[in-house]
Amino acid sequence: MTEPTTNSHIERAYRARTPRSAALYGRARQSIPAGLTHDSRTLLPYPIYASKAAGSRKWDVDGNEYVDYFGGHGALLLGHGHASVIAAVARQLELGTHWGAAHELEVAWAELVARLIGCAERVRFTASGTEASHLALRLARAFTGKRKVIRFVGHFHGWHDGVAAGGMSHFHGGVPAGILPGLVEETLLLPVDDLERVARTLEAANDVAAMVLEPSGASWGQVPLPPGFLASVRALSRQHGVLLIFDEVITGFRWSRGGAQGRFGVAPDLCILAKILAGGLPGGAVAGRADILDQLDAGAAAAAKREKIGHQGTFNANPLSAAAGVAMLSRLQHEDLCAVAERTAAELRHGLTQVLIEEAVPWGIYGEASAFLIFPNPKRLAIDPARFDPLALGFEGLKGARNPELCYRLRLAMLANGVDIMGAPGGLVSAVHGPDDVARTLEAFRTAVRWLKSEGDV
Numbered sequence: 001m002t003e004p005t006t007n008s009h010i011e012r013a014y015r016a017r018t019p020r021s022a023a024l025y026g027r028a029r030q031s032i033p034a035g036l037t038h039d040s041r042t043l044l045p046y047p048i049y050a051s052k053a054a055g056s057r058k059w060d061v062d063g064n065e066y067v068d069y070f071g072g073h074g075a076l077l078l079g080h081g082h083a084s085v086i087a088a089v090a091r092q093l094e095l096g097t098h099w100g101a102a103h104e105l106e107v108a109w110a111e112l113v114a115r116l117i118g119c120a121e122r123v124r125f126t127a128s129g130t131e132a133s134h135l136a137l138r139l140a141r142a143f144t145g146k147r148k149v150i151r152f153v154g155h156f157h158g159w160h161d162g163v164a165a166g167g168m169s170h171f172h173g174g175v176p177a178g179i180l181p182g183l184v185e186e187t188l189l190l191p192v193d194d195l196e197r198v199a200r201t202l203e204a205a206n207d208v209a210a211m212v213l214e215p216s217g218a219s220w221g222q223v224p225l226p227p228g229f230l231a232s233v234r235a236l237s238r239q240h241g242v243l244l245i246f247d248e249v250i251t252g253f254r255w256s257r258g259g260a261q262g263r264f265g266v267a268p269d270l271c272i273l274a275k276i277l278a279g280g281l282p283g284g285a286v287a288g289r290a291d292i293l294d295q296l297d298a299g300a301a302a303a304a305k306r307e308k309i310g311h312q313g314t315f316n317a318n319p320l321s322a323a324a325g326v327a328m329l330s331r332l333q334h335e336d337l338c339a340v341a342e343r344t345a346a347e348l349r350h351g352l353t354q355v356l357i358e359e360a361v362p363w364g365i366y367g368e369a370s371a372f373l374i375f376p377n378p379k380r381l382a383i384d385p386a387r388f389d390p391l392a393l394g395f396e397g398l399k400g401a402r403n404p405e406l407c408y409r410l411r412l413a414m415l416a417n418g419v420d421i422m423g424a425p426g427g428l429v430s431a432v433h434g435p436d437d438v439a440r441t442l443e444a445f446r447t448a449v450r451w452l453k454s455e456g457d458v
Contacts, residue, residue, distance in 0.1 A: 010409055010451050011045065013416040020061040021049045039168075040073070040423055044408045048415060053080035056433045058420065066420040067437045067444075069372075069427025074220070074250045075275040077337055077370075078328060079432035085279045088327035092319050105322035112329040113277070113287055116257050117248075119267045120287035124296055125317040129249040129274030130158030132284035133212075135311060136270050137162055140210035140243045142309055143292045150188045150201065150211040150242070154218035154399045157247050157272070163212075165189070171400060192217070192225055193394055195232050202240040210270075211237055212245040215260035220250045221368050222424050223398045224390055230266040243269040243292070249284070250275060253329070254428070255369045256338050263369070276332075279324030282315065337431040341370035344438065345429040348372055351442045356385035361449050361458050364388030373426035376410055378403035409457055413448035 006012060015022065025046035028035035034042070041047050048060040056079050058068045068080070078085060092105070110123040126132045137149060149162070153171050157163040164176045166189040173189075175181050188201055188208070202208060211233060217224040237244040246268040251260035253276040261267055270288035277283055286293065294300035301308040315321070331337065349372050352365040362383040364375035375390065377383055378401055390398055407425050414421050419441050421427045452458050 008409075008455060010413045010416065010455065013451075014412045015045070017064055017416060018046075018048055018060065018062050022046050024049045024061065038073075042423070043411060044405075048420070055079045055081070056430060056437050064418070066415065066418055067433075067440050069419070069421050069429065069441075071428045071430055072280050073275065073422075074254070074428045075278070075280045077254060077276045077341060077430055078279070078331065079430040080280075082432070084331055085324050085327045088279075088323040089281070089320055092323040095319070097320055098315075098318060103317075103319055103322070105319055105326055106317035109317065109322045109325045109329070112326060112333065113273070113285060116253065116259075116262075116329060116333065117271065117273070117287050118258050118261050119246075119269065119271055119289065121290040122293035123285050123287045124293055124311065125313075125322075126284040126286070127282055127313055127315040127318070128158075129247075129272060129284045130160050131313065132249075132272045132274060132286050133158040133163060133247065134160045136245050136272050136286045136288075137210065137212070138309060139270065139286065139292050139295060140245065142295055142306070144209040144241070144243060146207045146209035148186050148188055148205060148208045150190060150198070150208055152190055152192045152213050152218070154223055154395055155192075155212075155214045155247065156219055157212060157214075158249075162186070171395075191395065192223070192229060195226075195229065195236075198233060199236055202236055202242065208240070208242050210243040210245050212247060212272075214251070215246045215248065215264065215266070215268075216251050216255065216368065216371075218395065218399055219424060220371055220428070221366075222373055222426070223395045224366070224368070226391065230260075230264050234266050234268075237269075245269065246271040248273055250428075251369070252276060253332055254338060254341070254371075257332055257336070276328060277325055278321045279328030281318075281321040281324045283318070283321040283325055338370065340431040341429045341433070344433045345370040345372055348429060348438050348441060351438060352445055353385050353388075355442055355446045355449065359446065359449050359453070361385070361453070363449075363458075364390065366390045367426065370429040371426065372429065373424055374410070374421075376403070376406050376425065378406055406457060409452060409455075410448060413451050414444055417444035417447050419444040 025035050050058050051061045052059050059065050113123045114120045156167045161179050161183050164179050165184045170176055175184050248259045248271045252273045256263040274284035295306055295309045296311055298308045349365050356363050363377050367373045410425050
């Protein structure tokens with residue numbers, strides 16, 4: 001594969017370290033659309049190809065070591081290859097990978113979810129967070145007999161047709177390709193910085209089944225929620241007989257043992273879970289009120305004079321996922337892993353801010369719990385990193401103004417210096433990240449911003 005010429009030191013440094021990744025990407029493009037299996041792994045000129053991982057680190061096919069903040073898209077609170085999870089999965093591998101039958105592990109898994117998640121009177125497993133999102137909306141519409149769903153601009157709930165518009169694109173209206181317009185019309189897409197508009201919408205509409213949102217704010221806090229927002233929408237939903245659904249795919253078991261609902265003391269009617277739930281293997285769930293979830297129970301549905309809701313799924317509560325999930329949640333039940341990860345994330349956020357101050361870079365660092373986010377200021381606003389307030393920018397200033405090319409260049413520079421961050425840009429800290437990881441990350445970030453300054457990106 002011929003290396004394109006480039007005047008960018010950042011890209012040259014990245015390419016020099018990753019020739020095997022470049023070659024694999026060239027092969028991938030011949031058989032996989034865009035050469036990728038997940039849109040969030042997009043990186044120009046090409047992504048790294050991983051070969052192994054352990055703890056807080058991973059290695060690519062060229063042998064480069066990275067401090068990893070991608071963390072299995074947020075699934076790995078215990079880091080890569082934790083001994084307790086590996087042992088549980090290895091035991092299960094010898095017993096069978098798919099019995100096509102009920103099993104004890106799924107019972108233990110559901111019991112752990114119910115002990116940790118406040119709203120979880122019942123738990124129904126799925127194979128992914130997107131499937132759980134789809135099921136939660138079906139349950140809500142069947143329970144209320146209503147059609148419409150209030151969602152919030154930029155809040156992501158998976159890739160199924162019912163939530164595609166306004167989650168990752170079409171923030172101001174419009175119908176994404178391949179989606180039926182009628183499905184988009186069933187969504188009332190609202191901003192989060194206008195509670196009065198939420199109240200007015202609920203007053204005017206009599207056909208709203210549910211409100212669904214990320215309790216962290218859009219994209220695990222990239223656009224934080226205003227203070228008091230969760231308590232206010234909880235009160236409004238009760239007032240109008242509308243179900244409240246928290247999408248806790250990322251915040252579940254990370255914002256606290258009990259998720260964001262536990263951290264903030266606001267209980268939804270239903271929540272959507274995935275990622276940490278299954279300990280790094282595929283798995284999702286809907287948890288919540290018994291009377292809503294028991295629509296999946298033929299006897300309970302008949303007693304309530306309701307139609308049973310059908311729900312299949314070949315890999316629901318797969319024994320391997322259940323084994324990993326039980327191992328993960330058992331550790332979480334007895335150890336405050338969230339607090340450990342959160343302390344490290346706070347140190348990292350503070351250090352990143354200090355780098356910006358010392359290097360006179362007008363960007364911002366923010367985030368909650370064990371997340372950190374970098375605002376690379378694409379519009380070159382007058383920002384003091386020491387006093388950065390993301391709430392002052394709102395959706396349009398944060399997620400709406402995102403410059404993908406600048407984010408790619410920051411990620412390339414970080415990768416060339418041995419750190420892998422997510423594309424927001426930012427990352428999720430595990431309970432096994434430590435002082436050496438933080439020190440390496442701060443050194444890489446300082447070099448990256450210097451490189452970006454030298455090339456006119458700052």
